[in-house]
Amino acid sequence: xxxxxxxxEKVNKWYGDNFHVLRDxxxxxxxxxxxxxxxxxxxxxxxxxxxINRLEEHQQGTLRVDGIELTDDVKAIEQVRKEVGMVxxxxxxxxxLTVLENLTLAPMWVSKMPKKDAEERAMQQLxxxxxxxxxxxxxxxxxxxxxxxxxxxxxxxxxxKIMLFDEPTSALDPEMIKEVLDVMTELAGxxxxxxxxxxxxxxxxxxxxxVIFMDQGQIVEExxxxxxxxxxxxxxxxxxxxxxxxx
Amino acid sequence: xxxxxxxxxxxRPAPVKTExxxxxxxxxxxGNLPSSVATVVFLAxxxxxxxxxxxxxxxxxxFATSFQQCQEARGVGACWGVVAEKYRLIIFGRYPFEDQWRxxxxxxxxxxxxxxxxxxxxxxxxxxxxWLAVLALFFALMFGGFAGMEYVDTDRWGGLPLTMLxxxxxxVLAFPLSIAVALGRRSNMPAIKTVCVxxxxxxxxxxLISVLFMASFMFPLFMPPGTSIDVLLRVLVGITLFxxxxxxxIVRGGLQxxxxxxxxxxxTLGLSYWQTQRKIILPQALxxxxxxxxxxxxxxxxxxSLVTIVSLYELTGAMxxxxxxxxxxxxFKIEAYLFIAAIYFVFCxxxxxxxxxxxxxxxxxxxx
Numbered sequence: 001x002x003x004x005x006x007x008x009e010k011v012n013k014w015y016g017d018n019f020h021v022l023r024d025x026x027x028x029x030x031x032x033x034x035x036x037x038x039x040x041x042x043x044x045x046x047x048x049x050x051x052i053n054r055l056e057e058h059q060q061g062t063l064r065v066d067g068i069e070l071t072d073d074v075k076a077i078e079q080v081r082k083e084v085g086m087v088x089x090x091x092x093x094x095x096x097l098t099v100l101e102n103l104t105l106a107p108m109w110v111s112k113m114p115k116k117d118a119e120e121r122a123m124q125q126l127x128x129x130x131x132x133x134x135x136x137x138x139x140x141x142x143x144x145x146x147x148x149x150x151x152x153x154x155x156x157x158x159x160x161k162i163m164l165f166d167e168p169t170s171a172l173d174p175e176m177i178k179e180v181l182d183v184m185t186e187l188a189g190x191x192x193x194x195x196x197x198x199x200x201x202x203x204x205x206x207x208x209x210x211v212i213f214m215d216q217g218q219i220v221e222e223x224x225x226x227x228x229x230x231x232x233x234x235x236x237x238x239x240x241x242x243x244x245x246x247x
Numbered sequence: 248x249x250x251x252x253x254x255x256x257x258x259r260p261a262p263v264k265t266e267x268x269x270x271x272x273x274x275x276x277x278g279n280l281p282s283s284v285a286t287v288v289f290l291a292x293x294x295x296x297x298x299x300x301x302x303x304x305x306x307x308x309x310f311a312t313s314f315q316q317c318q319e320a321r322g323v324g325a326c327w328g329v330v331a332e333k334y335r336l337i338i339f340g341r342y343p344f345e346d347q348w349r350x351x352x353x354x355x356x357x358x359x360x361x362x363x364x365x366x367x368x369x370x371x372x373x374x375x376x377x378w379l380a381v382l383a384l385f386f387a388l389m390f391g392g393f394a395g396m397e398y399v400d401t402d403r404w405g406g407l408p409l410t411m412l413x414x415x416x417x418x419v420l421a422f423p424l425s426i427a428v429a430l431g432r433r434s435n436m437p438a439i440k441t442v443c444v445x446x447x448x449x450x451x452x453x454x455l456i457s458v459l460f461m462a463s464f465m466f467p468l469f470m471p472p473g474t475s476i477d478v479l480l481r482v483l484v485g486i487t488l489f490x491x492x493x494x495x496x497i498v499r500g501g502l503q504x505x506x507x508x509x510x511x512x513x514x515t516l517g518l519s520y521w522q523t524q525r526k527i528i529l530p531q532a533l534x535x536x537x538x539x540x541x542x543x544x545x546x547x548x549x550x551x552s553l554v555t556i557v558s559l560y561e562l563t564g565a566m567x568x569x570x571x572x573x574x575x576x577x578x579f580k581i582e583a584y585l586f587i588a589a590i591y592f593v594f595c596x597x598x599x600x601x602x603x604x605x606x607x608x609x610x611x612x613x614x615x
Contacts, residue, residue, distance in 0.1 A: 053514075053515055078517060081514070081517040082517055084515070086512075092506075092509060092512035094509065094512070094526075094531075095612055096530050096531050106517060109518060109526065110517040138613075140612065155515070158516065158517070
């Protein structure tokens with residue numbers, strides 16, 4: 001078996017002095033694996049994936065991404081961020097730049113790619129998320145679903161090995177969720193490592209290799225989607241599933 | 248139950264607005280009782296004041312450069328002759344009379360440069376070179392001392408050229424400084440943060456006049472004997488430091504208004520600190536605080552009039568100088584004040600309109 005691309009070993013994190021948000025997290029993610037993380041709000045699932053590209057720093061334990069250990073070392077963080085793309089709940093597109101400029105910014109300034117090449121790659125990615133015709137518009141002129149697809153394309157422009165999704169459909173109108181999930185599903189079929197915090201259980205069933213359930217900063221249960229949904233082991237998981245699938 | 252078909256309604260244009268003088272007046276001036284009352288009151292006040300004002304400013308005014316006629320019209324009509332008589336002293340101060348074409352050309356070049364800098368077409372890297380060239384030309388003309396031009400020291404510079412020089416340079420220098428200080432105040436590095444906070448709080452704690460006094464009178468005491476820095480330069484640095492402290496807080500307000508997600512998205516994409524500030528944070532933060540910044544620019548422009556107290560006779564000072572030195576014309580200060588007020592207004596109003604244009608341009612990304 002090849003070396004895992006992400007490993008958490010006894011990772012702990014606190015917000016302030018008292019809020020123990022990640023508790024003894026042990027997790028390893030294989031290359032190309034697609035993981036869905038769910039759990040109630042405040043369970044630490046967003047914090048968990050945000051540690052992977054060091055938007056949050058952990059205080060104890062070791063966290064390795066693609067062989068690089070995340071510490072205060074700025075070079076290491078830079079290295080890791082080159083490998084990891086991220087999509088946020090609130091899209092976080094740059095509103096003062098056009099869609100195309102949003103996509104070419106990092107390739108041109110971080111990877112020092114010539115403008116022409118960067119634009120070419122950007123258009124490929126926009127075509128991939130089916131939104132090429134909006135390249136010259138500003139983000140706020142697009143619908144939420146379109147904005148989120150642009151955000152995915154922006155992350156892909158740096159050809160990351162790992163994609164993190166932090167509740168990518170939670171801020172969307174119901175009619176737009178599908179277009180984003182379709183793009184994510186298509187992406188999942190291409191061998192990229194994906195960690196996705198979401199409550200879209202249909203997506204989890206269709207795409208995930210593994211579902212992780214978190215509560216109070218701990219990983220309560222992890223399993224294949226089939227086992228997770230059909231035979232949840234812990235009472236906490238059953239309770240959670242009954243709430244989100246019940247309605 | 249019968250099946251209901253969804254029938255889309257085609258989009259129609261909005262109803263045509265009724266335009267014209269009478270509907271406009273009815274809607275805007277007499278829309279309801281309070282607004283009608285206000286309209287009547289303002290009209291009455293205007294009708295009551297205007298005749299007297301017009302009488303004074305035009306009908307009974309003296310336009311000839313004769314102070315006897317002006318004396319006779321005192322209290323009844325304005326004496327615009329004072330402007331005709333003294334405009335060169337007011338505009339160029341104590342600059343040698345025969346050489347006043349030099350500050351005229353220098354100021355014209357500066358104004359042209361400022362206008363050019365406002366036009367989008369000229370926002371190219373070579374604009375920086377143009378600035379350096381025009382500034383060099385400005386100083387060469389003002390100082391002289393070559394090509395048959397007599398050398399004129401800075402203590403004889405005055406009037407509008409001095410106002411323009413002080414305002415332009417302090418704005419151009421204070422703006423980047425304020426950005427640096429605003430970023431510094433938000434820095435994670437305690438030393439940088441402390442220096443910026445101290446600087447802002449110290450400057451904000453004292454009036455501009457005291458900064459100018461310090462620059463002009465106190466600073467030379469600390470200099471090694473024999474060395475001296477031109478008073479104009481010291482005053483310029485004083486105004487710049489003063490303006491930058493205020494502007495830094497405006498910029499910081501803009502920085503704080505940027506959602507955290509913008510920084511996170513930039514981090515995720517691997518942009519460095521400076522790339523993030525330059526490409527993501529500052530463009531948005533500065534766009535947000537354009538009105539406040541322009542306020543500050545306008546304020547700097549007018550604050551330059553305070554340098555009179557350290558014996559630099561810019562526009563306001565030159566006006567005082569021109570009239571105080573001549574007992575015949577001294578009584579007609581009001582007219583002279585109105586004259587320079589008009590000059591200040593032209594510059595400040597232009598800045599204000601330009602700021603509106605900038606705001607409109609920047610809002611492009613927000614319109615549907």
